[in-house]
Amino acid sequence: MTLHDDAVLVLKAYKGQEELRQVYLDHLSAHPDGMWKACTAGHVTASALVVDPEAGRVLLTLHRKLRMWLQMGGHCEPGDPTLTSAALREAGEESGIEGLTLLPGGPVRLDRHAIPAPCNWHLDVQYAALAPAGSTAAISDESLDVRWFGYDEVAEVADASVVRLVEATRARLAG
Numbered sequence: 396m397t398l399h400d401d402a403v404l405v406l407k408a409y410k411g412q413e414e415l416r417q418v419y420l421d422h423l424s425a426h427p428d429g430m431w432k433a434c435t436a437g438h439v440t441a442s443a444l445v446v447d448p449e450a451g452r453v454l455l456t457l458h459r460k461l462r463m464w465l466q467m468g469g470h471c472e473p474g475d476p477t478l479t480s481a482a483l484r485e486a487g488e489e490s491g492i493e494g495l496t497l498l499p500g501g502p503v504r505l506d507r508h509a510i511p512a513p514c515n516w517h518l519d520v521q522y523a524a525l526a527p528a529g530s531t532a533a534i535s536d537e538s539l540d541v542r543w544f545g546y547d548e549v550a551e552v553a554d555a556s557v558v559r560l561v562e563a564t565r566a567r568l569a570g
Contacts, residue, residue: 399423399430401477402439405520408501415505419518429518432470437507437516441481442468443497443524444560445490445532447543448568453561454532455553456489457540464544464553466560468519469537478502482522490526490541491533498523503563506556523564 406419419439428434444466445454455464467489468482475481479497486495504521532541544552549561 396476398471398475398477398481399427402430402520405478405501409505412505415507418507419505419520422518430471432514435513435515437514437518438470439478440468440470440517440519441475441478441485441522442466442519443482443486443495443522444503444557444564445486445492445495445524445526446498446564446568447526447528447530449528450543452543452545453549453564454490454492454526454541454543455549455557456535456538457542459537459539462539464542464549465557466521467524468521478520479522482520483524486522486524489535489537491535492526492530494527494530495524498525498564498567500567503567504560506560508556521560521563523560523567 403423409416423429426434430439458465467486469485471481502520503523506519508517510517534541550558
Protein backbone atom coordinates (compact mmCIF):
# COMPACT_ATOMS: atom_id res chain seq x y z
CA MET A 396 0.00 0.00 0.00
CA THR A 397 1.29 3.46 -0.88
CA LEU A 398 1.26 6.48 1.40
CA HIS A 399 -1.35 7.98 -0.93
CA ASP A 400 -3.57 4.89 -0.46
CA ASP A 401 -3.09 5.04 3.30
CA ALA A 402 -4.07 8.72 3.39
CA VAL A 403 -7.27 7.98 1.46
CA LEU A 404 -8.17 5.22 3.93
CA VAL A 405 -7.40 7.43 6.94
CA LEU A 406 -9.52 10.25 5.53
CA LYS A 407 -12.42 7.96 4.64
CA ALA A 408 -12.44 6.66 8.24
CA TYR A 409 -12.16 10.14 9.80
CA LYS A 410 -15.38 11.30 11.47
CA GLY A 411 -16.11 15.00 11.45
CA GLN A 412 -15.37 18.06 9.32
CA GLU A 413 -17.20 16.38 6.43
CA GLU A 414 -16.84 19.20 3.88
CA LEU A 415 -13.13 19.64 4.54
CA ARG A 416 -12.57 15.89 4.61
CA GLN A 417 -14.15 15.71 1.14
CA VAL A 418 -11.85 18.50 -0.10
CA TYR A 419 -8.89 16.36 0.96
CA LEU A 420 -10.30 13.25 -0.72
CA ASP A 421 -11.10 15.17 -3.92
CA HIS A 422 -7.59 16.60 -3.94
CA LEU A 423 -6.00 13.16 -3.61
CA SER A 424 -8.30 11.79 -6.31
CA ALA A 425 -7.25 14.56 -8.71
CA HIS A 426 -3.55 14.55 -7.77
CA PRO A 427 -1.66 11.24 -7.60
CA ASP A 428 1.28 13.33 -6.33
CA GLY A 429 -0.88 15.07 -3.71
CA MET A 430 1.17 13.70 -0.81
CA TRP A 431 4.37 15.42 -1.88
CA LYS A 432 5.76 18.92 -1.54
CA ALA A 433 6.29 19.01 -5.32
CA CYS A 434 2.51 19.08 -5.88
CA THR A 435 2.03 22.83 -6.37
CA ALA A 436 -1.77 22.56 -6.24
CA GLY A 437 -1.31 21.67 -2.56
CA HIS A 438 -0.24 18.63 -0.62
CA VAL A 439 -1.14 16.59 2.42
CA THR A 440 0.99 17.17 5.50
CA ALA A 441 1.03 15.40 8.85
CA SER A 442 1.34 17.01 12.26
CA ALA A 443 1.00 16.11 15.92
CA LEU A 444 0.29 18.17 18.99
CA VAL A 445 2.62 16.88 21.70
CA VAL A 446 0.63 16.62 24.93
CA ASP A 447 1.48 15.96 28.57
CA PRO A 448 -2.05 15.28 29.90
CA GLU A 449 -0.94 14.72 33.50
CA ALA A 450 0.55 18.21 33.64
CA GLY A 451 -2.19 19.78 31.47
CA ARG A 452 0.22 21.16 28.92
CA VAL A 453 1.24 21.01 25.26
CA LEU A 454 4.59 21.45 23.57
CA LEU A 455 4.73 24.03 20.78
CA THR A 456 7.53 24.95 18.43
CA LEU A 457 8.41 28.49 17.35
CA HIS A 458 8.65 27.76 13.63
CA ARG A 459 11.88 29.12 12.16
CA LYS A 460 10.38 30.34 8.85
CA LEU A 461 6.89 31.36 9.94
CA ARG A 462 7.87 32.73 13.36
CA MET A 463 4.66 31.35 14.85
CA TRP A 464 4.02 28.94 17.72
CA LEU A 465 2.72 25.73 16.12
CA GLN A 466 2.32 22.02 16.74
CA MET A 467 5.06 19.74 15.40
CA GLY A 468 4.62 18.63 11.82
CA GLY A 469 5.41 18.96 8.19
CA HIS A 470 5.86 17.25 4.86
CA CYS A 471 5.53 13.56 4.25
CA GLU A 472 8.68 11.83 3.07
CA PRO A 473 9.13 8.88 0.70
CA GLY A 474 10.15 6.63 3.62
CA ASP A 475 6.89 7.26 5.52
CA PRO A 476 4.69 4.17 5.10
CA THR A 477 1.61 5.81 6.69
CA LEU A 478 0.25 9.20 7.69
CA THR A 479 0.50 8.20 11.34
CA SER A 480 4.17 7.34 10.94
CA ALA A 481 4.79 10.68 9.21
CA ALA A 482 3.10 12.55 12.07
CA LEU A 483 5.03 10.59 14.69
CA ARG A 484 8.33 11.08 12.85
CA GLU A 485 7.76 14.83 12.57
CA ALA A 486 6.76 15.10 16.24
CA GLY A 487 9.87 13.23 17.36
CA GLU A 488 12.23 15.16 15.08
CA GLU A 489 10.88 18.56 16.01
CA SER A 490 10.39 17.97 19.74
CA GLY A 491 13.49 15.90 20.47
CA ILE A 492 11.31 13.65 22.64
CA GLU A 493 11.74 9.90 22.34
CA GLY A 494 8.92 7.48 23.07
CA LEU A 495 6.01 9.56 21.80
CA THR A 496 2.83 7.61 21.11
CA LEU A 497 -0.14 8.81 19.13
CA LEU A 498 -3.42 9.26 20.92
CA PRO A 499 -5.71 6.42 19.78
CA GLY A 500 -8.58 7.09 17.41
CA GLY A 501 -6.79 8.49 14.37
CA PRO A 502 -6.53 12.16 13.44
CA VAL A 503 -7.88 14.72 15.88
CA ARG A 504 -8.55 17.44 13.26
CA LEU A 505 -7.99 18.55 9.70
CA ASP A 506 -6.69 22.02 8.88
CA ARG A 507 -6.31 23.46 5.39
CA HIS A 508 -4.18 26.58 5.22
CA ALA A 509 -2.66 28.70 2.47
CA ILE A 510 1.10 28.69 2.11
CA PRO A 511 3.50 30.85 0.08
CA ALA A 512 4.20 30.11 -3.60
CA PRO A 513 5.07 28.00 -5.45
CA CYS A 514 2.57 25.80 -3.64
CA ASN A 515 -0.95 26.86 -2.69
CA TRP A 516 -2.18 24.75 0.22
CA HIS A 517 -1.21 22.50 3.07
CA LEU A 518 -3.89 19.93 3.75
CA ASP A 519 -2.79 19.08 7.27
CA VAL A 520 -3.90 15.88 8.98
CA GLN A 521 -3.50 16.59 12.68
CA TYR A 522 -2.87 13.99 15.38
CA ALA A 523 -2.05 14.24 19.09
CA ALA A 524 1.06 12.61 20.52
CA LEU A 525 1.40 11.66 24.18
CA ALA A 526 4.73 12.54 25.77
CA PRO A 527 6.24 10.14 28.30
CA ALA A 528 6.29 11.44 31.87
CA GLY A 529 9.25 13.72 32.57
CA SER A 530 10.01 14.33 28.88
CA THR A 531 12.58 16.95 28.01
CA ALA A 532 12.25 18.73 24.68
CA ALA A 533 15.07 19.90 22.43
CA ILE A 534 15.15 22.59 19.76
CA SER A 535 15.48 21.24 16.21
CA ASP A 536 16.94 22.92 13.14
CA GLU A 537 13.42 23.86 12.07
CA SER A 538 12.66 25.74 15.29
CA LEU A 539 13.75 28.88 17.03
CA ASP A 540 12.41 27.52 20.32
CA VAL A 541 10.25 24.79 21.83
CA ARG A 542 8.25 25.39 24.98
CA TRP A 543 5.57 23.78 27.12
CA PHE A 544 2.36 25.79 27.51
CA GLY A 545 -0.57 25.12 29.81
CA TYR A 546 -3.78 24.42 27.92
CA ASP A 547 -5.16 27.83 28.87
CA GLU A 548 -1.99 29.65 27.75
CA VAL A 549 -2.11 28.50 24.13
CA ALA A 550 -4.59 31.17 22.99
CA GLU A 551 -2.16 33.85 24.19
CA VAL A 552 0.67 32.67 21.90
CA ALA A 553 -0.79 30.68 19.00
CA ASP A 554 -3.32 31.23 16.25
CA ALA A 555 -6.88 29.91 16.14
CA SER A 556 -5.94 26.71 14.30
CA VAL A 557 -3.65 25.62 17.15
CA VAL A 558 -6.29 26.58 19.73
CA ARG A 559 -8.86 24.43 17.87
CA LEU A 560 -6.37 21.53 17.81
CA VAL A 561 -5.79 21.83 21.57
CA GLU A 562 -9.56 21.92 22.18
CA ALA A 563 -10.15 18.85 20.00
CA THR A 564 -7.27 17.00 21.70
CA ARG A 565 -8.64 17.79 25.14
CA ALA A 566 -12.07 16.54 24.07
CA ARG A 567 -10.52 13.30 22.80
CA LEU A 568 -8.57 12.90 26.06
CA ALA A 569 -11.77 13.39 28.08
CA GLY A 570 -13.20 10.54 26.03
